[in-house]
Amino acid sequence: MRQTEVGIKCPEDAKLPRGARAGVMKPNQILRSVLAGVVVAAVGLVFVAVVYRLPFSWLLSIAAGYGAGTLINRAGGRNGGPVAMIISVVAVAAPFLIVRVVPSILAGVPAGNLIFAIIPMILAAVTAAVVNRQV
Incomplete structure (x- = not known):
């Protein structure tokens, strides 16, 4: 008998199929997650342009993340893990970065004011990553 996450099972039943492992x-x-990430990034361009005026x-950035x-x-089958976290953060x-941070840097915005463009990005990205973590 072997100890598993759901209790004690015989060795044959304790083995998980290869595709059933959490976080793998x-x-x-991965392809579906990347495609969803591209959609999120495309919709995010419009969202970021509008959300800074509200x-x-x-x-709102946390909710969007x-x-x-x-x-x-x-989109990735609710599997999560490091790959999904990276896709979420980048997307x-x-x-x-495209709508707010890079144009602010190119315009010469002081670092003290630039933080107001960076904090919502960090909050949204961290929230998106936390949703995809596997415990």
């Missing part, structure tokens, strides 16, 4: 994504799951942009992370997680951070 199959190639088709009050509570930090809270959660939604993007959930979409990428579900969420890219629109912030």
Whole structure:
């Protein structure tokens, strides 16, 4: 008998199929996650352009990061793990960098004011990554 996550089982039943391991994504799951990440980044360009004009942009960024992370997680078969976390962070951070951070740097915005463009990006990216972690 062997101890498993769900109790004691015989050795034959204790072996998980290769594709059933949590946090290990199959190639088709990675592809679907990447495609979802591209969609998230495309929609994120419009979202970031609009959200900075609204009050509570930090809270909206957290909500958007959660939604993007959930979409990428579900597109990848709810398997999560490091690959899904990286896809989520890149897909969420890219629109912030393209629309807000890089133009601010090129315009010569002081570092003290630049932090207001970076913090919402970090909050959204961390939230998207946390949604995809496997415990």
